[in-house]
Amino acid sequence: MNRRIERVQELLREELSDLIMRELRDPRLDGLISLTRVEVSPDLSDSRIFVSVMSETTDPQEAVKALQAASGYLHKELVHRLDLRKVPFLHFRLDTSIAEGAAVLTHIEDARRQDDSRAGE
Secondary structure, three states, X not given: OXXXXXXXXXXXXXXXXXXXXXXXXXXXXXXXXXXEEEEEOOOOOEEEEEEEEEOOOOOHHHHHHHHHHOHHHHHHHHHHHOOOOOOOXXXXXXXXXXXXXXXXXXXXXXXXXXXXXXXXX
16 A cells, blocks of 8 residues: 555544544434544545444444435535545444454453452362
8 A cells, every 4th residue: 555545544534533523413423433444445536434433322333324424524524624636435334343352352351250260269
């Protein structure tokens, strides 16, 4: 991957994070929403934004739907904010890697506690 695409990906992630936090007022976006990764096509026409949602009350799928529904607005705002000839279209995807990692850590901790309790018997 070339350096330009990497810079565009990072720029999109930073600006989108700011826009989502400050501009979007959708109740489906309650809780902590992290943009974990941005992938831009080589011709800079499309981007996939991977989103992690950490909230007890927010359904992650609904949060992604809300972001996809706001993608036109977000794209328009990015056109005004960024000094790019072409701003990629936005496609949001749910990233479950953080939740999966937390579940693995929980299983490891449970196994460690079981081993400790067996060693104490």
